[in-house]
Amino acid sequence: MDLTLTEQQKMLQATMNELRNRDYTKETLVAIDAGKEPALGHWQSLASTGILGSLIPEEFGGAGASLADTAVIYEELGRGPVPGPHFSSGVLAALVLLEGGTDTQKRTLLPGIASGERIFALAITEEDYGWGPEFIQTLARTRGTDVLIDGTKLFVHDATDATDLIVATRLETGSIGLVHMDKHARGVATRALPGFATGLSEVTLLQALVSKSSIISSMEDGWDVLERAMRKATLILSAYQVGGLSQVFDMSLLYSQTRRQFQQPIGRFQRVQDHVIDVVNYLDAARWTTYEALWKADEAREGAIEAMHTAATTASESYYYGCNSAHDVHAGMGIVREYGLTLHTKMSRTLYHYLGSPRYHRKRLAHALGL
């Protein structure tokens, strides 16, 4: 029983903190959010830290780190919140390839992900939105040695920044095929979706043609591969949400001390205190459910699946409600874009449904508990 970071994790945390303070200051993040700076402006610098290969084994150019080590990195990124395809590519796509890819696919694709040269996005969900195989309508039809893909993928994270896609398709056999494709291939179009969300896009596939060898999950149903990858990726996403919320808490605490109304700091009012306390309660609930789930996953402990669904539910809900409470603390200042709180509010909404909403994870948890 030792709830502290390892020396190596402390170093990772310090590295990421340094990177954030250098490349992703609040001003930069606000500018990226407003479209005034490119989202990938510091991608090379980010990639040079090696974090994109954190989960990728050394033989494929990565660091072969544990989920808990990787979570330390993503918790720091979440503090920004640093947007961009680091999670889509370095975590989700890497895990899909590791779980289902052939040796050739792993050898040709993973080193590029680890170096940041290739940027992957996963196109899973569609207009009929949901995180299950039953929602996949995009068709993949065999044409000789090729596959022809038609469909529209919606609310895809980070597709506009990507060089490569992994698309969930319905094969002629009825099972799910995860297909790797060059984003710039003929018949593939991406379009960013504006609004109160970060990095969402539409991906249109119109008779997009790839070779059969691009199917990642040729040996089994693609959804099983995706499911295994998601179980791990979800934990990293939770850690990112924990990081976001810890920043929201720090902002709220500081504001309660420095903002004065009625001749005193607003944090002297118990009504205001309650909102800050709500934030720290959400934060610690998310933090400790996430940490325990990470530990159970890394150590393959009994109850790892239950812990993962508990963490995913708690982290998503906590980030969402924690931001609401932070807005109660900040009032008008909270909605001034340059102040930076809305970056988190927007991210908490964007991630709420990602890899399954709290409602989805609650249902899965009920199942895992044998209910």
Add this chain to the structure above:
Amino acid sequence: MDFDLEWTPEQIEFQAEVRGWLANHVPKLKDHADPAALTADEYALQRKLGRELGAKGWLYPAMPSEYGGGGLDLGMSMIIEEELDLYHLATPPYYDTGGRLGSASIMVWGTDEQKQYFLPKILRGEIRTWQLLSEPESGSDLASVATSAVRDGDDYLINGTKIYVGSNHGAEYSWMIVKTDPNGDRHKNLSWFMMPMGLPGITVEPMDLLLVGGERGAASGVKNTVYFDNVRIPASHLIGGENNGWEVAGTHLEIEHGLLRSAVRSDEMLDRVMNYARTTTRRGLPLTDDPDVQDSLVDFYINSQVTRLLHFRNFAYRAQGKQLTYEGSQAYLHQKRSALSKARSILEVMGPRALVSDPEWAAENGHIEVHQRASIVEQHPGGTAEIQRVIIARRLGIGREKREQPGQLPSAENQGN
């Protein structure tokens, strides 16, 4: 990071020793849903077990052995706690606030003589103590107590009324906070006494309350009003000096605000409600097939996990000698609030069966109906949810430049759990 409770070979050996000893010494105790049903004979059995544990130093295993504790580390203490938990018992196996709370104050503030006099009695289970804090006009504002102690020669004369006190079947001693300087500044006008309950002028009268809860075998069953009418107590029973009572109380309040909750206990109600849902059918279908039931149970489960993890964090931090600030009250607050939400989940799942104590229709031998009441009762002891929030705010420094410091605790190895 590692959430394992991994025991060393030495600890595993100790675990076997404890297990074997308990198998031979824990009496068959009736599983009362309502602790008020505890009979005098059953109480005597619990006290006997307490004295036997005390003789081995296992009643308060983490307290120093020179004063009658076990002098064991937190891991060993936790093993004892885990093993007792299998019998739905805890240390102590009856209601006694002296061993963890009162004795901590004596440890920090008592003279050597007082420590030698009081602590072994408490820590070996020879006496049981109650705490006398609240009064009719002093609840959350504990520092406003009006019960007075006036110096008279070598004694003090005590007058006043304390409420929400103790348990059924009496106590040998109580510890209490009283006013010794009616004109003194707030927080500097109070004193802390160890009160022999057999002194003339003390009257104990049971209160009629919704329920008196407690934990496991330590449930108190009854709360009392205690009247003091010119009670003469020797000045040697004053702990920590005259008008220093608020500091002395700061020690046990610090522990009570969440620190003492064990990180190892199973959530008995979670097991009960899951068991009920898995074994009950409605119109021929398992109750667990109902998505609404699933929702309620999952809510319960998640609440239970968060409470457990917050306590576990506190325990782990403390075992590593890290000073807690807001964390104790945060865990306590979560426990209090989730008790209400769990009670609602149960009511949703079981319907009116959750509310009846009728032997034929009560669910889980009446434990469910008692929990419906206990969830309400749990909201105020050890400081209301609002008071926990006040403490959290001060300790985090919300709206303050300086964070409030925690009350003074005995050194890390002597804190008990």
